[in-house]
Amino acid sequence: MSATALRTTDAQEATSGLLRSPPQNLEAERALLGALLLNNRAFEKVADYLLPEHFSDPANARIFTAMMKLVEQGHQANPVTLKTYLERDELVIAAGGMKYIAGLANSMVTVINAGDYGKLIYDLFLRRELITIGEDMVNDAFVADIDETASTQIEISEQRLFDLASSGSADGGPKSFGSALKEAISLAEAAHRRDGALAGVTTGLKDMNDKLGGLHPSDLLILAGRPSMGKTSLATNIAFNAAKDFKSTDRPEDRGKRVVFFSLEMSADQLANRILAETAKISSHDIRTGKLSNDDFDRLVRASAEIADLPLDIDDTPAVTISAIRTRCRRIARQNKQGGESGLGLIVIDYLQLIATSRSERAENRVQEISAITRGLKALAKDLKVPVLALSQLSRAVEQREDKRPQLADLRESGTIEQDSDVVMFVFREQYYLERSGEPQRRDNETSDHHHERIVEWQQRCEQAHNIAEVIVAKQRHGPIGTVRLHFEPNFTHFSDHIDTNYVPMQME
Numbered sequence: 001m002s003a004t005a006l007r008t009t010d011a012q013e014a015t016s017g018l019l020r021s022p023p024q025n026l027e028a029e030r031a032l033l034g035a036l037l038l039n040n041r042a043f044e045k046v047a048d049y050l051l052p053e054h055f056s057d058p059a060n061a062r063i064f065t066a067m068m069k070l071v072e073q074g075h076q077a078n079p080v081t082l083k084t085y086l087e088r089d090e091l092v093i094a095a096g097g098m099k100y101i102a103g104l105a106n107s108m109v110t111v112i113n114a115g116d117y118g119k120l121i122y123d124l125f126l127r128r129e130l131i132t133i134g135e136d137m138v139n140d141a142f143v144a145d146i147d148e149t150a151s152t153q154i155e156i157s158e159q160r161l162f163d164l165a166s167s168g169s170a171d172g173g174p175k176s177f178g179s180a181l182k183e184a185i186s187l188a189e190a191a192h193r194r195d196g197a198l199a200g201v202t203t204g205l206k207d208m209n210d211k212l213g214g215l216h217p218s219d220l221l222i223l224a225g226r227p228s229m230g231k232t233s234l235a236t237n238i239a240f241n242a243a244k245d246f247k248s249t250d251r252p253e254d255r256g257k258r259v260v261f262f263s264l265e266m267s268a269d270q271l272a273n274r275i276l277a278e279t280a281k282i283s284s285h286d287i288r289t290g291k292l293s294n295d296d297f298d299r300l301v302r303a304s305a306e307i308a309d310l311p312l313d314i315d316d317t318p319a320v321t322i323s324a325i326r327t328r329c330r331r332i333a334r335q336n337k338q339g340g341e342s343g344l345g346l347i348v349i350d351y352l353q354l355i356a357t358s359r360s361e362r363a364e365n366r367v368q369e370i371s372a373i374t375r376g377l378k379a380l381a382k383d384l385k386v387p388v389l390a391l392s393q394l395s396r397a398v399e400q401r402e403d404k405r406p407q408l409a410d411l412r413e414s415g416t417i418e419q420d421s422d423v424v425m426f427v428f429r430e431q432y433y434l435e436r437s438g439e440p441q442r443r444d445n446e447t448s449d450h451h452h453e454r455i456v457e458w459q460q461r462c463e464q465a466h467n468i469a470e471v472i473v474a475k476q477r478h479g480p481i482g483t484v485r486l487h488f489e490p491n492f493t494h495f496s497d498h499i500d501t502n503y504v505p506m507q508m509e
């Protein structure tokens with residue numbers, strides 16, 4: 001074939017590609033409208049997912065809108081009632097006016113296929129939206145925007161695809177109580193077979209596991225606290241313990257699952273330093289400053305070799321968005337997928353207030369933005385069917401009270417944090433406040449005996465609170481609330497199960 005012929009063929013193919021019309025089926029749209037006009041009860045087959053914007057013909061969309069409003073108000077939708085609302089509509093007039101509507105009703109002979117017509121219209125709408133997203137991706141990729149990198153464009157496109165996929169479904173709808181009951185029995189049977197074993201991801205802490213039953217799939221768990229309470233340390237411990245369990249478990253459905261830790265405040269090497277200090281039982285400050293003996297360094301090397309292959313990923317990207325978190329988590333879940341199970345077992349985010357909002361999610365105030373973030377995290381947990389543990393700051397109102405133990409009202413910036421979450425926990429260490437307040441000073445006109453009593457009381461409280469942390473479970477959608485006491489070793493930033501000395505057996509001399 002000559003070069004001229006090749007150029008002609010290429011030009012014809014390009015022209016035919018440009019002239020391609022979006023996928024649509026006007027016959028199906030008219031058939032559905034005719035079926036609805038013939039019998040308004042056919043709306044029940046499509047009303048839960050089909051919207052006016054799903055129609056490709058604007059006139060058909062106007063007719064469907066008017067019919068939908070009439071039916072929702074309890075009125076009959078037919079050519080006679082529609083005339084009042086549509087006879088002056090320019091789009092309907094352009095399509096043929098009331099004769100067009102009458103023709104829709106007269107040409108329809110059955111409503112049996114109304115559901116099939118609705119699914120076809122919705123499917124073609126999704127295809128048109130996919131074409132639009134694809135065209136926008138191409139056009140945006142050609143534009144070199146300094147504020148929008150290629151990675152950002154990928155995340156935006158994935159977010160649009162996710163929104164399109166979750167916007168509605170022709171296969172959705174309520175489940176019968178019988179089918180829901182079967183699922184509940186299946187879950188109860190699985191719990192019975194576990195014989196008391198955890199139903200969710202382990203925290204590595206017995207008392208917390210007993211209180212929570214583990215971290216459950218699809219749950220959003222909030223771990224909140226004031227600065228220096230140890231919430232990052234506790235979250236790190238939980239992530240590390242979960243990763244160790246996924247590495248060594250004999251449960252085939254969980255083996256090899258990964259834990260991803262989004263550290264928006266600390267860098268990846270700082271977080272790794274904390275985990276290394278905890279494992280080697282060496283002060284993290286000594287590791288940073290290099291104050292290590294030869295034995296300490298050998299212990300550090302052995303500990304790093306033990307934990308190097310843990311299924312734990314750390315993402316320290318600052319100001320990451322919800323869409324970016326979703327994109328990266330879905331990628332990890334897909335890349336490590338084994339059989340029919342997701343390759344992701346736990347998501348930890350430190351911390352919620354540092355998550356950035358994309359341009360499309362920016363609201364008038366920070367409260368609305370936090371609300372959008374918590375809704376996004378809950379949707380992420382449900383979408384990937386994994387627990388999401390998100391840390392959160394508390395307001396300064398805690399510091400103004402005599403009793404510094406946090407409450408649900410102290411959650412910073414948004415009440416929707418409490419509403420959207422399945423579990424809300426607070427970390428509290430009384431030792432921190434006692435040490436910061438110092439030994440009680442003598443008050444004016446106070447006797448020395450009374451001052452001495454207050455000093456003795458303060459010393460006793462310091463002794464009782466020494467290395468003790470409380471995890472206050474203030475909300476749990478599917479379980480009890482209460483307080484769990486843990487042992488906290490500040491040198492290693494390590495949380496462990498608390499052992500009450502009153503129950504420790506006496507040593508025989």
